[in-house]
Amino acid sequence: MQQPDNSRRDATLVDPRVKDFLRRPHRLLIDGQWVNADSGESFPVIDPATAGIIASAAAGGKRDIDLAVSAARRALEGGVWSRLAPSERARLLWRLADLIAVHAEEFAQIETLDNGMPIAFARDFFVPAACEHFRYAAGWCTKVSGDTVPVSLPGEWHAYTRREPVGVVAQIVAWNVPLMMAAMKIAPALAAGCTVVLKPAEETPLSALRLGELALEAGLPPGVLNIVTGDGGNAGAALAAHPGVDKVSFTGSTEVGRLIVKASAGNLKKVSLELGGKSPVFVFPDADLPAAIAGAANAIFFNSGQVCAAGSRLYIHERVYDEVVAGVAAIASQLRLGHGLDAGTEMGPLVSASQVERVKGYILAGILAGARVLNEERRTELGGYFVGPTVLGSTTPDMTVVREEIFGPVVCAMRFSDEEVDAIAVQANDTCYGLAAGIWTKDLNIAHRLASRIRGGTVWVNSHSVLDPALPWGGLKLSGWGREMGREGIDAYLETKSVAIHLG
Known part of the structure; x- marks a missing residue:
């Protein structure tokens, strides 16, 4: 490590x-x-x-x-x-x-x-x-x-x-x-x-x-x-x-x-x-997988996951699930933790001791409910408020780690098998939040149809957390x-x- x-x-x-x-x-x-x-x-x-x-x-x-x-x-x-x-x-x-x-x-x-x-x-x-x-x-x-x-x-x-x-x-x-x-x-x-x-x-x-x-x-x-x-x-x-x-x-x-x-x-x-938000990210089998893996990891680990639009629910098509989840877990295991002024630091601390307690509490709750940590545990010798990036597999829609906003570097990976857009939109909308979503696909038909069905303020296709002063930003429901x-x-x-x- x-x-x-x-x-x-x-x-x-x-x-x-x-x-x-x-x-x-x-x-x-x-x-x-x-x-x-x-x-x-x-x-x-x-x-x-x-x-x-x-x-x-x-x-x-x-x-x-x-x-x-x-x-x-x-x-x-x-x-x-x-x-x-x-x-x-x-x-x-x-x-x-x-x-x-x-x-x-x-x-x-x-x-x-x-x-x-x-x-x-x-x-x-x-x-x-x-x-x-x-x-x-x-x-x-x-x-x-x-x-x-x-x-x-x-x-x-x-x-x-x-x-x-x-x-x-x-x-x-x-x-x-x-x-x-x-x-x-x-x-x-x-x-x-x-x-x-x-x-x-x-x-x-x-x-x-x-x-x-x-x-x-x-x-x-x-x-x-x-x-x-x-x-x-x-x-x-x-x-x-x-x-x-x-x-x-x-x-x-x-x-x-x-x-x-x-x-x-x-x-x-x-x-x-x-x-708040609990933004879904969907990876379809036709996606540019190296880009999707890097993008999905960045969607949740950027700024230590302390982003309202963080892609904390990762839905991966069953045909590419193993490859994508292994890739995201590998990134999580390799991210360099440290002080933000250190050259090479890729992920800094959480903002406070109470935020550390909150995030660790969600991780433990997920594990007790049956989720598995898929990446190597990360530690740092610094005395600050650090929680390493965490990829959870074997998660189900009823778990608190899937349903509630964590505001930390924790992502829940889940499979989907049906490429019917309406069924996938149900998964995206199965939350009290409605801030953002990410779609990774080369199929414009899927991208446009799914984007129109997602109940959220912003939908990114083949990207995530991209903001511009000219683009309106905000959410629906509890977002x-x-x-x-x-x-x-x-x-x-x-x-x-x-x-x-x-x-x-």
Whole structure:
């Protein structure tokens, strides 16, 4: 079994600018100023690869949320933001994207130290994707428009619609892809003309705070973007329930999503939810099997399985089952575990000790129910929150590992024998979730027919977890409400107003 070479991980790997950032006091961004939490308290920020404290962040609470929402309201209704030309908003968003690109290596290292992901993931995908979300949204600033409407009222009328910002937006993001997730929420909201109060996950607050620094450098007016760090039970709950918030956009677990819905009822604020998933991946016998094997493994082991669209249910046609499952298990047995800053690390830790306990609990439950681990057990000598990639065979649809979201590097392999699309779609839809699915086949007939029958927000064919700012993203059933990205992502932050003028 291959072990990581820990000798390559030392202080020289960390950029001096990142070291300086980590040493700084991390306060709350409210009304264009960095301020201490009202309580004066802070919480530790942990490197999940070592379980060591790398920084501390202000523990925001209800009073801080009140101040942030008030600042956002002032910026929306009486400040510079409400009077800014759309082209100026576009320039500010583009300028922020450029600043992220200039500081890309800093962001990559901050994400790795805070979240645990291999730095290649942050450097090559998540940080550039954050830039692209701001650039894509910038293009929409000058393209939000209404329509003239021919009405059938008696007399002569000029009727038209206006598209206006929904208002003050609360955005609560998860810890698995912190920077990109913040960007994909902040960018469309600002493009639509809204103002934002962002609450990053308490496990991973650092990249959002660095983003806040660059937002001020880019020239965002005070109160347009406010960032309050803190835990979900205090800062998050206060933000979701705040009567001064017009909309909540949340990404996280289905359980917390339900709490967000309840909290929003007070003033009937609008809610967008991007929640959990139990995404199926189907491998047909005609597929490019080497590509399908690599793709199926990446679908579940990428980012240590901490991906809402992770391909955690792997359905393989019986004619190629042995070859595919052996290939995925071999990849699982060879993936290099280690600290994200180590050269060659292919899979990092889980985000926290509680996540380790959760994932190990599901693996044990599966084994006790009759599942078999098909790959070599992986260990690391690092003291962080590691769980090795796990391929489970002999799984059945009634097992909890098959039915419930694990959010870790655990895949359940199952056979199918019927190539009838309707029967396969029943297996894909046999879940309370409806986020995504993957299909590996060269047969366009199967691909199109099955894609149309799957109850999910996204279907990939001969790929998995491929996102683009122009493609809408979101789920059905317990996977959430609404869509992010694309035109729908802008529309989520807009209201339609009808204006009817009686001309005589």
